[in-house]
Amino acid sequence: MPELPEVETVVRSVAPHLIGRRIVSASFTSRFVTPGNRKKLAERVAGRTINHVRRRGKFIVMTLDEGALSIHLGMTGKLLMDGPKGAHTHGVFALDRGTLLYDDPRQFGRIEWSPRRIDRLGPEPLEIGLQDFVTRLRSRKTRVKPLLMNQSFLAGLGNIYVDEALFAAGIHPLAIASRVSEPRAAKLHQAIREILTAAIEHRGSSISDYVDAEGKRGEFQDLHRAYGREGEPCLKCGAAIVKIVVGQRGTHYCPKCQRR
DNA sequence: CTTAATGTTCCCCA
DNA sequence: TTGGGGAACATTAA
Numbered sequence: 313m314p315e316l317p318e319v320e321t322v323v324r325s326v327a328p329h330l331i332g333r334r335i336v337s338a339s340f341t342s343r344f345v346t347p348g349n350r351k352k353l354a355e356r357v358a359g360r361t362i363n364h365v366r367r368r369g370k371f372i373v374m375t376l377d378e379g380a381l382s383i384h385l386g387m388t389g390k391l392l393m394d395g396p397k398g399a400h401t402h403g404v405f406a407l408d409r410g411t412l413l414y415d416d417p418r419q420f421g422r423i424e425w426s427p428r429r430i431d432r433l434g435p436e437p438l439e440i441g442l443q444d445f446v447t448r449l450r451s452r453k454t455r456v457k458p459l460l461m462n463q464s465f466l467a468g469l470g471n472i473y474v475d476e477a478l479f480a481a482g483i484h485p486l487a488i489a490s491r492v493s494e495p496r497a498a499k500l501h502q503a504i505r506e507i508l509t510a511a512i513e514h515r516g517s518s519i520s521d522y523v524d525a526e527g528k529r530g531e532f533q534d535l536h537r538a539y540g541r542e543g544e545p546c547l548k549c550g551a552a553i554v555k556i557v558v559g560q561r562g563t564h565y566c567p568k569c570q571r572r
Numbered sequence: 573c574t575t576a577a578t579g580t581t582c583c584c585c586a
Numbered sequence: 587t588t589g590g591g592g593a594a595c596a597t598t599a600a
Contacts, residue, residue, distance in 0.1 A: 315578055344595070370579080387579050388597080400597085417597050420579055429580090454589060463580085470578055519578060520599085539578095560592075562576075575600085582594080 314385040316437065316468030317511035317532065318522055319370050322391050326412070326525035327365040329393045330374065334361045334408040342402035344419040345389075353425060357381055357405070369433045369467030382427055386420030393525045412525075433467035437504050440466070446497040449489050456492060457485035458559040469504070472517055472539045475564045477503045479538035484572040485556075485563045510535065538564040 314322070338354045340346040346353055360376040367373070372383040372391070383391065392413045397404070403414030403423055414423060435444070452459055459465055460474045469477070478485055480503035483496060492500070516522060516530030519540065523529055533540070537547050542555035546566040554567050 318578070384579085387577070418577090418579095419596055422580095452588090458590090461579090472578055517578070522578070559590090561579095577598090577600105580595090583592085584590105586588105586590085 314370055314387075314389065314516075314522065315470035315473050316367075316370060316508055317473070317514075318516035318524075318530065319367050319372060319385065319468075320512050321516045321524050321530060322385070323365055323367045323372055324524075325528070326372075326391050326393055329410055329525070330362045330365050330407070330412065332362065333410070335359065335376075336406045336408055338403070338405045340403050340423065342416070342419050345402045345414070345416055345421055346423050353423070356425060368430055369436070369463055370470070371430055371433075373430070380426045382422075382424050382430060383414065384422045384424075386416060386418065386422065388418045388521070389414065389416040389421030390521075390523060391415075391525050392523075392527065395527060432464050434463060434465045435467065437466050437468050438508055440501075442498060442501050445501045446494060449492060449497050449500070450494070452489040454489055455485070455558065456483060456487045456489045457561075457563060459489050461559070461561070466504075468508070471561050471563075472519070472536070473504075473507055473511065475539040476507050476536060478570060479565060480507060482569050482571075484570045485558050485565055487572060538566065540564065 335357050338357045340350040340354055362374055363377060364375040374381045392415055394410050395413050400417040401413050401415050405412040457474055460469050481500040511532040514532035517533040518529040519533055541553045542564060544553055546553055549568050551566055551568040553564055556563050
């Protein structure tokens with residue numbers, strides 16, 4: 313469910329309910345979502361006040377009056393404010409006003425106490441400057457799609473938005489990053505900014521079941537130009553969009569507009 | 573029954 | 587250290 317625009321949307325929809333709230337108690341039930349001592353984690357957050365909620369890459373970071381809690385939604389994680397508890401509810405935060413639920417069927421998400429992983433994240437795609445981006449991109453000899461999905465290279469892009477950005481920039485997903493021309497790398501930088509900004513404005517992409525903290529679906533999926541459009545006509549040239557596998561992920565591109 | 577799904581980590585090999 | 591390739595994690599839906 314969640315790449316940068318979806319996580320940003322979740323943060324924006326949940327923050328007003330959380331800022332200044334006190335966590336009365338918490339409980340966690342999944343050994344995957346909350347690895348380690350779940351009871352200890354629950355005790356640690358109980359009684360804490362939430363001072364701030366922000367996004368870093370695909371992580372949601374809750375700054376508490378003592379310490380910080382981070383939530384990664386994995387593939388199917390949801391944060392629901394006052395939502396109904398279900399078979400896949402693996403975290404419950406009882407607040408002094410309302411209840412925050414963590415729901416995650418596949419349990420690829422994580423709720424952790426200030427994880428080190430966040431320190432290893434690359435720059436934010438909406439903050440990195442043009443020159444910095446172009447230099448970093450062209451210094452790597454790997455394929456451009458897996459590179460853009462590498463969170464230590466750039467934090468926040470996932471399968472959908474990489475396909476969309478490469479389409480917009482006219483770059484083949486298997487192109488070698490170091491061999492992308494400077495103008496095209498600049499175009500990619502711009503495409504990433506525009507697509508993420510538009511996706512946030514449309515409150516993310518709901519492909520299967522993504523919803524924000526209020527249970528509301530996003531609308532950006534209607535504006536996808538590559539992802540999920542296998543066999544459909546390219547919106548630039550009319551050629552059929554092709555789907556291949558790159559780095560074990562479904563990859564959509566236009567064979568005519570995105571040459572190697 | 574098989575495959576794919578918005579993610580990440582770990583392992584092996586060159 | 588960089589990079590390619592694959593498996594694993596758990597669940598559901600087509």
